[in-house]
Amino acid sequence: DADVTQTPRNRITKTGKRIMLECSQTKGHDRMYWYRQDPGLGLRLIYYSFDVKDINKGEISDGYSVSRQAQAKFSLSLESAIPNQTALYFCATSLPRDSWGAFFGQGTRLTVV
């Protein structure tokens, strides 16, 4: 089983719908991140959390919200999806200043039509 698991792996949704992407991890890391990947733009940080009570906005948080339900679970919500939120979304985890960097889930491909 993957250390960082994202569900669903693929999702097509309609404009205006609310959608939640889920991430769970078995690595025991306190830090969790949500990134979105668009062609030619690399990965951009949406939100990050250093523990259950610490949630921070990233570079592109508008239109998104998150919930850290437990150390191992970090969910990303699109309250009212729009087509330009079509992207590949990655969850990642890390330890503080660890020598391994960030570990990534398999990604969720979201299409908003």
Place this chain on the structure above:
Amino acid sequence: ELKVEQNPLFLSMQEGKNYTIYCNYSTTSDRLYWYRQDPGKSLESLFVLLSNGAVKQEGRLMASLDTKARLSTLHITAAVHDLSATYFCAVEVGNQFYFGTGTSLTVIP
């Protein structure tokens, strides 16, 4: 605004040739990471560079870090088709990871 720039963005090279991918970043950081991504897949950690002058090698790939120049390089030696992928560098600053735009590498037989 912190910037992490990679070049080239696209690289097509013949098998057996050598090439270098460059990663420049705009702020002080002593931690730099290289990742590989295959199409439709997740990011896989390749190298972790933790100090100025650090050099890591794995197979046909070698990464180095010059923190004074704010530059990291990923050198490919005698490329093979299996190295075709997108390569990302990332710097860790203020407890966040900032990624470059990626270099899409295609190795042609």
